[in-house]
Amino acid sequence: MVGQIVSAGRGSKRKAPARSEGERQAKLQAILDAALDVFLEKGFADARLDDVASRAGVAKGTLYLYVPSKQALFEAMVRSGIGGPVGAIEQTIPDPHVSAEDQLRALFHFLRTEILGTRRRDIVRLLLMEASRFPELAEVYHREVIARGLRILRSIAERGVARGEFRSDEIVRFPQLAIAPALVALLWTSLFQRLDPIDIEAMLEAHLTLLMRALKGHPS
Amino acid sequence: MVGQIVSAGRGSKRKAPARSEGERQAKLQAILDAALDVFLEKGFADARLDDVASRAGVAKGTLYLYVPSKQALFEAMVRSGIGGPVGAIEQTIPDPHVSAEDQLRALFHFLRTEILGTRRRDIVRLLLMEASRFPELAEVYHREVIARGLRILRSIAERGVARGEFRSDEIVRFPQLAIAPALVALLWTSLFQRLDPIDIEAMLEAHLTLLMRALKGHPS
């Protein structure tokens, strides 16, 4: 198995560390940042650890003091990049005072500002690209991000149905349908924006318009 | 630049070829099929040409009689795999006797049977994965497949609006919204179906239900 992400801190408590934990964390972060740049530019297989090292301002050997292998570096980089925001939204979205529609809109606002508009977008793209080579990482991502995100979406949809705001349950059954356009936006931005730019914000707005009309309209 | 896909057929017309053109094509096809298997399994960078060769039943040197480089092999494989079906649908879909809804449903049926349910699904996935390493190929794919597909979709939507069948123009403006769930289906199948299976057909059916209700319903 791939094992731990970072070699465990020194075992002895007797001697003060020559480098503080803070310095150690900062250097690890610099390495992970550099790794993201290089992996994004070249993909996993073509990324060279010499490049990661020089971009992080360390020698190649130093990488191995923080991470046991190239694969572990990749995994550490992804994990450190995706963990945060899902938890935040699990806290803020399920406010019972606002309508399901507003919850959905808040979720999309969050997607736009916290993922599509940031570095995380690239991490997700990189993860999608390499996922079949890292089944274990795909599993982590599915469990920690996808499944939780879909759970939030489903609970919003269920609440919308329960309070009569939505007249049908397609989104309860397939919450993927609600975020599908965000995925298209993510991939389009990375692959085709240069060739054929689209206005992502307007597209997502149009999607919400359609979705709301479909959910609230008369089921013919 | 990357240059031609396949080493140009023999230039000389003076000598009869020792292998007929048919044999040559068949062997090329065997090589491309083998290449698809191997590239799918390993990704571009980790695919070994020895594996492609042995799977195609030839020696490695033989590959270079058909293709000038690994990259050219990848490109040839992708191009030979994606060309066909778009043209077919451009012919059959725009029948003025059927409703825009039926045209859309026919398009989705086509997507399910001709792409999602076949080897082409994997080619598309592979292409998405490697696209940033092959900008030229991404451009070809955008021009030959994406742009044409979206054009068909847009023309269906325009016709729906023109004949009063659809009451709003979001799909005219962003035809990507209509096929977004198909992309999710494609990626989900490849990455997560094993962990968390979903019924793709039912999901796409639910999408069409929602989409039709949104397009036909009262714009509140």
Next chain:
DNA sequence: GTATAATGACTGTCCAGTCAGTCATTTCAT
């Protein structure tokens, strides 16, 4: 007999991972 197709051993390059050595910092003896 000869031209072409096919072969596979070989070569040169690239790079992940290693490890003997360096050096800045801390600890300790006086």
Next chain:
DNA sequence: ATGAAATGACTGACTGGACAGTCATTATAC
């Protein structure tokens, strides 16, 4: 205080294996 010893973070030249692409040789078709 002060210098010597200990520590361990850091370095980068090196190694071993992998693999794309080559080409002298062999097989095959006509």
